[in-house]
Structures are given as C-alpha cells and as structure tokens.
Amino acid sequence: xxxxxxxxxxxxxxxxxxxxxxxxxxxxLGVMGILNLAHGSLFALGAFVSAWxxxxxxxxxxxxAFLVALLAAMLVAGLMGILIxxxxxxxxxxxxxxxxxxxxxxxxxxxxxxxxxxxxxTAYYASKPFTIMGNMHFLTNQYPVYFLFVIAVSFLAxxxxxxxxxxxxxxxxxxxxxxxxxxARAMGIRIGRLNTLAFGMGAALAxxxxxxxxxxxxxLLGIGMEPLIIAFIVVxxxxxxxxxxxxxxxxxxxxxxxxxxxxxxxxxxxxxxxIAVLILVVKPExxxxxx
Amino acid sequence: MxxxxxxxxxxxxxxxxxxxxxxxxxxxxxxxxxxxxQSGITFAIMCLGFNLLLRYTGLLSFGHGALFAAGAxxxxxxxxxxxxxxxxxxxxxxxxCVSILVSALFGFICVRHTxxxxxxxxxxxxxxxxxxxxxxxxxxxxxxxIRVPIxxxxxxxxxxxxxxxxxxxxxxxFLVCIFALAxxxxxxxxxxxxxxxxQSIRDNEVRAEMIGIRVxxxxxxxxxxxxxxxxxxxxxxxxxxxxVTPESAEWVFSGEIVYMTLLGGxxxxxxxxxGAVLFTYLKLYAVSLTQYWMLIIGATLxxxxxxxxxxxxxxxxxxxxxxxxxxxxxxx
Amino acid sequence: xxKVSNLVKEFGRVRIINSATFQIGQSEIVSLxxxxxxxxxxxxxxxxxxxxxxxxxxxxxxxDVTFASPYKRIKMGMARxxxxxxxxxxxxxxxxxxxxxxxxxxxxxxxxLPVSHYKDITxxxxxxxxxxGLSEKDKLLPASLSEGDKKVLDTAMAFALKSRFLLLDxxxxxxxxxxxxxxxxxxxxxxxxxxxxxxxxxxxxxxxSDYSDRVLVLSEGAILADGKPSDxxxxxxxxxxxxxxx
Numbered sequence: 047x048x049x050x051x052x053x054x055x056x057x058x059x060x061x062x063x064x065x066x067x068x069x070x071x072x073x074x075l076g077v078m079g080i081l082n083l084a085h086g087s088l089f090a091l092g093a094f095v096s097a098w099x100x101x102x103x104x105x106x107x108x109x110x111a112f113l114v115a116l117l118a119a120m121l122v123a124g125l126m127g128i129l130i131x132x133x134x135x136x137x138x139x140x141x142x143x144x145x146x147x148x149x150x151x152x153x154x155x156x157x158x159x160x161x162x163x164x165x166x167x168t169a170y171y172a173s174k175p176f177t178i179m180g181n182m183h184f185l186t187n188q189y190p191v192y193f194l195f196v197i198a199v200s201f202l203a204x205x206x207x208x209x210x211x212x213x214x215x216x217x218x219x220x221x222x223x224x225x226x227x228x229x230a231r232a233m234g235i236r237i238g239r240l241n242t243l244a245f246g247m248g249a250a251l252a253x254x255x256x257x258x259x260x261x262x263x264x265x266l267l268g269i270g271m272e273p274l275i276i277a278f279i280v281v282x283x284x285x286x287x288x289x290x291x292x293x294x295x296x297x298x299x300x301x302x303x304x305x306x307x308x309x310x311x312x313x314x315x316x317x318x319x320x321i322a323v324l325i326l327v328v329k330p331e332x333x334x335x336x337x
Numbered sequence: 338m339x340x341x342x343x344x345x346x347x348x349x350x351x352x353x354x355x356x357x358x359x360x361x362x363x364x365x366x367x368x369x370x371x372x373x374x375q376s377g378i379t380f381a382i383m384c385l386g387f388n389l390l391l392r393y394t395g396l397l398s399f400g401h402g403a404l405f406a407a408g409a410x411x412x413x414x415x416x417x418x419x420x421x422x423x424x425x426x427x428x429x430x431x432x433x434c435v436s437i438l439v440s441a442l443f444g445f446i447c448v449r450h451t452x453x454x455x456x457x458x459x460x461x462x463x464x465x466x467x468x469x470x471x472x473x474x475x476x477x478x479x480x481x482x483i484r485v486p487i488x489x490x491x492x493x494x495x496x497x498x499x500x501x502x503x504x505x506x507x508x509x510x511f512l513v514c515i516f517a518l519a520x521x522x523x524x525x526x527x528x529x530x531x532x533x534x535x536q537s538i539r540d541n542e543v544r545a546e547m548i549g550i551r552v553x554x555x556x557x558x559x560x561x562x563x564x565x566x567x568x569x570x571x572x573x574x575x576x577x578x579x580x581v582t583p584e585s586a587e588w589v590f591s592g593e594i595v596y597m598t599l600l601g602g603x604x605x606x607x608x609x610x611x612g613a614v615l616f617t618y619l620k621l622y623a624v625s626l627t628q629y630w631m632l633i634i635g636a637t638l639x640x641x642x643x644x645x646x647x648x649x650x651x652x653x654x655x656x657x658x659x660x661x662x663x664x665x666x667x668x669x
Numbered sequence: 670x671x672k673v674s675n676l677v678k679e680f681g682r683v684r685i686i687n688s689a690t691f692q693i694g695q696s697e698i699v700s701l702x703x704x705x706x707x708x709x710x711x712x713x714x715x716x717x718x719x720x721x722x723x724x725x726x727x728x729x730x731x732x733d734v735t736f737a738s739p740y741k742r743i744k745m746g747m748a749r750x751x752x753x754x755x756x757x758x759x760x761x762x763x764x765x766x767x768x769x770x771x772x773x774x775x776x777x778x779x780x781x782l783p784v785s786h787y788k789d790i791t792x793x794x795x796x797x798x799x800x801x802g803l804s805e806k807d808k809l810l811p812a813s814l815s816e817g818d819k820k821v822l823d824t825a826m827a828f829a830l831k832s833r834f835l836l837l838d839x840x841x842x843x844x845x846x847x848x849x850x851x852x853x854x855x856x857x858x859x860x861x862x863x864x865x866x867x868x869x870x871x872x873x874x875x876x877x878s879d880y881s882d883r884v885l886v887l888s889e890g891a892i893l894a895d896g897k898p899s900d901x902x903x904x905x906x907x908x909x910x911x912x913x914x915x
Contacts, residue, residue, distance in 0.1 A: 526781070528784060530777045530784055533771065534771075541755055541758065543751075544755040544756065547748070547755075548743070548748075549743040549772045550777060
C-alpha cells in the first residue's frame with residue numbers, strides 16, 4: 047500500500063516538471079500559434095544557470111543560494127525567450143507552418159551550442175538542495191523532501207499562471223488573442239507586446255523547470271531534449287493551447303511514467319508514446335482541445 | 338509557377354549531364370569526397386520522398402527519420418540475423434517491404450490529422466521507434482547500433498573486398514542508377530493524375546472531397562510512397578555509412594530532413610536533391626571547422642528561412658526569371 | 670430525380686429544417702429562396718451529405734440516400750459548388766478542370782503517366798472552358814481571376830464531374846451587380862446544354878424569375894410555397910416573407 051502511494055507521489059513529481067515545461071509550451075502555442083522546438087533548450091539553459099549558481103554561491107546559506115539560483119534561471123530563460131521572440135520569431139507569425147517549425151529548430155541548435163560555449167561540455171552537479179532537505183518519514187517509507195518541494199513549487203506556479211490568465215487585464219487579453227487573433231487585433235489589443243510577454247513567460251517557466259531538475263540530475267548537454275518531446279506529448283494529449291489540458295496531460299503522463307518505470311522498466315518510454323498515440327487516435331483534438 | 342517552367346527545357350540535357358557526371362565521379366574524385374557525395378545522394382532519395390508529402394500533399398512530417406531508420410535497420414538486421422540472404426538484390430526489396438509496413442502503420446495514424454497535429458504525431462511515432470531501437474538492445478544493438486558489412490552484390494562475393502573498394506566500385510554505379518530511377522519515378526508520380534490529386538488535396542481538402550477524391554486514403558498512399566523512397570534512401574545509406582544507430586530515428590535527424598529539403602528549396606522538384614547534397618557538405622565542413630557546428634548549422638538555417646524561403650534552387654530560378662525579364666525589356 | 674420528404678434537422682433544440690418536402694424533376698432548374706436564416710445552406714448541406722438529417726428521407730434517382738456519404742452521392746452524379754469559392758489555388762484554371770475530369774472518369778489514381786498523356790481529358794477540359802467562357806484564361810492561377818470568373822470556374826468544376834444534378838449555393842454571391850446576369854447566362858446555358866437538373870440558392874429575385882423553371886420558398890425551415898416564378902411572386906405571403914411588405 048505504502049509503495050503504491052510512493053509511486054503516485056513520484057508520478058506527481060514527474061508531472062510537476064512536465065507541467066511547468068508544457069505550460070510554457072502551451073501558452074506560446076495558444077497565444078502565438080507557434081510550436082517552439084527551442085523550448086527544451088530554454089529548459090537546459092535554466093538547468094545550467096541554476097547548477098552553476100548553486101556551485102558558485104557557496105558563501106551564501108544553501109537555502110538562499112538555491113532560491114537565487116531558481117530566480118536567476120527563470121530570469122535568464124525569460125530574457126532569452128524575449129530575445130528570441132523579438133529577434134527571430136516576430137517576422138514569422140504570418141509564415142507557413144514549416145518555416146515556423148524550422149526557425150525554432152534553428153534556434154534550438156544555436157542555444158545548445160551557446161550553452162556549450164559558456165559552460166563547456168562537462169556535467170554540472172548541484173545536489174546540495176536535495177541532500178540538505180533530506181528525507182521525511184512517510185508511512186512505512188522514507189521520502190525525499192525535495193520531491194515534495196518541487197511539487198509545491200509547480201503547484202504555486204500553476205496557481206500564479208491561473209491567476210494571471212484569469213484575473214489580470216494582461217491575462218484576459220492573452221486569452222482573447224489565443225481565441226481569435228484577428229478579433230483581438232480589431233479590439234485594439236497590442237498583440238506585438240503581448241506576444242513578447244507570453245514568450246518570455248513561457249520561457250521563464252521552462253527555465254524554472256530546468257532549475258528544479260539539477261538537484262537530482264546533473265546539468266548535461268542535451269538535457270532539454272527529452273523534456274521537450276514529453277512536453278509535446280502532454281500538450282497534444284491535453285489539447286493544443288489549453289491550460290487545463292496541460293495540467294491533466296502532465297498528471298496522466300507523469301503517472302504513466304512513474305508506474306511504467308516500476309512495472310515495465312525496459313519499455314517505459316515506448317509505452318508512454320504508444321499510449322499517447324492511442325489516445326490521439328481515439329480523440330484527435332486532445333482531451334481538452336477544441337477543433 | 339512561372340519560375341518552374343523555365344527549367345523545363347534545360348531538363349532534357351541537365352539530367353543526362355548530371356547522370357554522366359555521377360558515373361565518372363569515381364575516376365576523378367578522391368575517395369573521401371566520393372563517399373560524401375554518396376551520402377548526399379542517399380539523403381537526396383530520402384528527401385524526394387519527404388517532399389512528396391511536404392510540397393505535393395501539404396503535410397509536414399517531423400518524424401521521417403523513423404522511416405529512414407526503418408530502411409537502414411532492415412539491411413543491418415538482415416546482416417545480423419539472416420546472413421545467407423545478405424545480398425543487395427534481396428536487401429533492397431526487403432527494405433522496401435519493411436518501409437511499406439512501417440509507413441502504412443504510421444501513415445494510417447497520422448493522416449487522420451493535418452497541419453501541426455500531423456507534424457507532432459509523426460514526431461511522436463518516430464520517437465516510439467527510436468525508444469524501441471534504444472531499449473530493445475538485445476535485438477537491435479541499443480544505442481551502439483549495428484555494423485553493416487559489405488553485402489553480396491549480383492553474385493559477387495564480398496570476401497576479401499575492402500569497404501572503400503566496394504563503395505568506389507560497383508556499389509557506386511548501383512547507387513547512381515537507383516538514384517536516377519528514384520528521380521524519374523518521383524517525377525512521373527508528381528506529374529501524374531495521382532500527383533494532381535495530391536496537389537488538389539493540398540490546395541483545398543473540402544473541394545477535393547467534393548469532386549470525388551478520397552482525401553484520407555490518398556494522403557495515406559502518399560505517406561506510403563514517401564516512406565518507400567525514404568526507406569530506400571536509408572537502406573542505400575547504411576552501406577555507405579557501414580553502421581546504423583538509433584540516432585537516425587531520433588527527431589533531430591527528422592529536423593535535418595526538413596532542413597535539407599528547405600535548404601534546397603521545396604517548391605522546386607529538384608530542390609530537395611540539391612539541398613541534401615549541400616547539407617552533407619555544409620554539415621561536414623561545419624563539424625571539421627569547429628566544435629560549435631550546431632551554431633553554424635542553426636544560424637544558417639535561421640538566415641535561410643528568413644531570406645531564402647524558396648531555398649537555393651528557388652532563389653536561382655527567381656534570379657534567372659528576373660534576368661530573362663531584364664533581357665526581354667532590353668530587346669524590346 | 671430528387672425527392673425530399675419530411676426532412677428535419679435539429680441543432681441541439683433548435684429546428685433549422687422543419688419537415689421540408691419537395692421534388693425536383695429531370696432537367697429542371699429550381700430556385701430556392703428565403704430570408705436569411707431560413708435554412709437554405711443547411712438544406713443544401715443535407716442534400717449533398719455534408720450533414721446528416723435528424724429525420725426524414727432523401728431519395729435520389731429512386732434510391733434512398735438519406736445517410737449516404739458525400740462521396741457516394743458524388744459517384745451517383747450529384748455535384749455542388751460552394752457559397753465561398755472553393756478552388757484549387759495552386760493549380761491553373763485548366764488543371765482545376767482536368768482534376769475534376771480525371772476524378773469523374775476514375776483516372777485519378779493513375780500514378781505513372783503524366784497528366785498531359787491523357788489527351789482526351791485535356792480536349793474535354795478545353796471544351797468545358799469554352800462553354801464557360803474561360804478558354805482565354807486557362808493558364809492563369811485562380812487568384813488572378815475576377816470574382817465573377819472564380820464563380821464561373823467553381824460551377825464549371827461541378828459541371829465537369831458529368832453530374833446529372835447540380836447544387837449551386839449562391840452562384841453569384843460576391844459578383845459585381847452588373848456582372849451577375851452575365852455569369853448566370855453562362856452557367857444556366859451550360860446546365861441546359863448538359864440537360865442537368867439543378868437546385869440554385871439565390872437571393873436576387875430578378876435572377877430567380879429569369880432563370881428558373883420553378884421556385885421553392887423556404888421559411889423557418891419549411892417549404893412555404895412551390896410553383897412557377899410568376900405565380901410565386903404574386904403570392905402576398907411570399908412577398909411578405911421575402912420583402913417584408915404586405
């Protein structure tokens with residue numbers, strides 16, 4: 047019994063990363079209609095910034111250092127997102143799908159090599175926050191506090207995004223754009239700036255996810271590839287551009303992974319992709335998508 | 338439209354000229370250069386297939402690497418498990434059969450969708466194959482892949498033949514013939530009534546349905562034909578490379594396929610061929626120049642998408658068209 | 670030719686088509702008129718099979734096609750145009766027609782010989798372009814045609830399917846007022862020549878009275894009146910519905 051609860055919690059932990067990553071992807075897709083292939087690289091950027099800072103800021107108390115690392119990762123990824131949007135993606139909104147995909151693919155290659163230039167090809171270990179938080183007693187098992195921390199952070203981030211999208215002027219305008227771009231423009235919404243904002247916000251979320259992963263996984267080149275692909279699956283499953291879909295999709299994929307690792311460790315990933323494909327065959331528009 | 342008409346007449350001598358050039362290449366090029374060209378040619382066969390979907394059917398597949406891998410792995414697996422059948426004349430048809438199976442399955446699922454849904458679904462499916470190739474290492478060799486030995490070819494035994502001698506010898510002529518055949522067949526397909534049907538589906542799905550074209554079925558056929566070409570490309574490439582790894586099924590390689598096609602210019606029939614060969618060179622030089630080759634490739638890609646949306650061939654044709662207009666103006 | 674009986678279509682709780690019943694005979698050109706929101710396009714979509722009815726029956730050539738797929742109806746010789754022109758924008762005018770002919774003659778699946786090899790198809794396509802007055806524009810892309818020519822091409826494509834029954838949803842919408850009659854002259858002449866039956870949805874009552882054998886008045890989803898154009902125009906209830914005058 048206790049084991050099963052642990053698996054469910056592990057699923058939630060996986061889902062937290064997926065949620066942060068796919069939420070950003072989904073906002074960008076919903077508002078701008080662009081599938082950002084460079085999203086995984088923003089995740090990687092967050093991971094490297096955070097791992098490097100945790101390793102560098104040894105003078106500060108570990109808690110503060112980690113907090114600084116998280117915020118810095120969000121900031122750097124967010125700024126990078128804004129830079130990408132304004133310099134590379136902005137002229138692409140009216141272009142065909144293949145060009146949009148390809149230009150974000152080019153951006154991905156460039157960012158990956160920029161990371162390599164700055165931090166070199168070596169792995170950055172930053173397990174301090176994980177070891178310091180330690181384990182807690184949970185029923186009959188020991189459970190890492192850090193996992194619960196990640197779940198809490200992504201929960202808070204989800205609430206924050208939900209409040210921004212639901213209650214603020216900016217959020218309402220963003221939703222208006224994602225529903226009908228032309229109508230929003232006709233209503234006098236300044237789409238250009240909001241695009242930049244949405245891209246920055248999505249990028250910052252990816253950066254946060256990347257920053258959160260380094261206490262358990264070293265920052266390596268290409269660390270963002272797998273999260274990107276799985277975030278695609280989440281976004282497609284949940285329905286393109288739907289925030290609720292990103293949440294439910296993350297939970298489903300997170301739990302499938304958690305149980306897949308325990309029950310079918312050999313084919314956990316293929317299993318995940320296969321289930322995703324099957325769901326799409328039955329429900330092409332995704333679980334919460336509208337067509 | 339105008340631009341493509343200009344190349345029609347020169348085609349009748351450009352095609353044979355390129356063919357003869359390719360045939361004499363082993364006599365004039367150093368081995369290393371020749372292998373590069375060969376690799377480019379196998380990619381070209383693949384990109385011809387890819388472009389049948391992109392240009393003529395309006396579907397952007399971001400998972401074509403899987404179909405390439407299907408062809409390449411059929412050869413490698415036959416070498417590993419059925420060495421008695423390891424003959425080119427059996428391997429290529431076998432690779433075609435596997436490609437048909439894989440692309441029929443992938444296509445069946447993907448063509449229910451269009452636009453970005455299609456792209457992502459193709460990507461997800463290719464990742465299923467990639468993950469299987471990596472995880473089932475007992476069978477597939479995992480991420481180390483499988484070595485591809487020299488095959489029997491038309492009754493000639495590979496014993497004692499060195500790889501370089503094989504590739505620069507008979508295999509080169511075989512590859513060039515397959516490439517020529519692939520080009521001619523694809524050219525026939527896109528100009529045929531079937532090709533016309535695909536283009537009308539691309540232009541206007543609703544109307545195509547209303548004039549009695551079975552849209553989904555035709556998309557599926559296009560996917561399978563595209564898969565066959567891509568699979569043949571993969572099979573031919575496996576001999577040149579001498580080794581297959583799951584990386585060819587990974588989405589980054591699928592991205593490179595899109596890149597090659599757009600680099601050459603997907604609006605021109607021959608564009609993908611030019612793009613594939615050019616990309617092979619570009620990547621090789623970028624890799625040998627610096628460890629930051631992805632930066633070069635990525636930046637080039639961004640520039641091309643921004644400045645040359647019709648790729649190299651599209652730009653050249655436009656230039657010709659402009660020059661012709663200029664000349665006509667001068668004459669009149 | 671076509672027999673529609675007690676056709677009903679509901680979207681949710683709203684009844685768009687309310688027990689519509691009518692027939693269309695061989696080589697008859699029938700106009701469908703009615704105020705906005707009367708359900709004209711819905712009725713066309715039901716007949717072409719794009720949407721399925723809630724209840725009722727559609728018979729075509731004596732066969733029940735109520736729930737047949739659009740594809741099956743096309744293969745039985747039913748063709749339609751679209752209110753918003755629906756052309757193959759990437760192909761020339763000639764190729765738009767040729768594609769229709771290839772499809773109608775079951776040659777569209779052939780994948781080896783080039784389209785130009787099928788000489789009879791090209792000849793026939795040129796003939797059709799002649800009938801519709803588009804032969805000068807065969808090499809143009811649809812985007813460079815005038816709105817009227819686009820409409821004509823749209824209809825010519827339906828015509829090329831060798832159909833026996835055409836559904837034309839507002840064949841002159843978007844055409845400049847001065848050109849409407851010219852467009853209709855071309856279309857109707859072609860239909861008469863091909864001895865086809867036709868159901869035309871139309872707003873303009875002048876066009877309706879000039880070109881149709883019979884008029885159906887649709888109001889709130891039901892057929893309110895059915896008869897010769899001159900008789901229909903005389904009925905006061907029809908005038909009230911169409912023009913809002915008593």
